[in-house]
Amino acid sequence: MPRRTRPWVWAGRVLFGVIVVALAVHLVVVGLDEADKVASGISAVVALVAVGTPYLLPPPSPGGVPTPEPDRSEDTGAAHATGGGQANTGLQAAGVERPAQIARSGDATADGPGSVANTGVQLRRRA
Incomplete structure (x- = not known):
């Protein structure tokens, strides 16, 4: 252009x-x-x-819309949630539709009702 x-x-x-x-x-x-x-x-x-x-006119260049760089998370470690709590050592985003890369994520453990543990990608709904 x-x-x-x-x-x-x-x-x-x-x-x-x-x-x-x-x-x-x-x-x-x-x-x-x-x-x-x-x-x-x-x-x-x-x-x-x-x-x-x-x-x-000449055709548009190949590829069209550029892809955004992915969010990256490496060596996240362990996440442990108890008693309805939340633990996150990875990526957490609100309704974002973009690429994400996770490498060497840790262990996630959630004990008890309502507990959430994450060492990868967690998407939340937008408020």
Whole structure:
């Protein structure tokens, strides 16, 4: 995708101004009836070019949208939760849909009702 640097923005503005002035001069010189006929022809050509342009441009680069870097967790150690508690030594995120990599996770132990232990990836619902 082209970058919008200051020189290109100004070049576009100048070109637009030249087109507006040329249109005004053309209307004055040839009259409205003749200008209407010419404008109809130009509009048809521009419409056809607009419809055909996507097929004439090169295809998008392979890969499309770049994939974000994965979240990483290594050597997490052990997680032990008791009595309804929570223990996490890995990744914990709220509703995030992105890649994650876990290497050498530790042991997770949860004792008792409602206890949660995690040494990998734990996704929570967004509030």
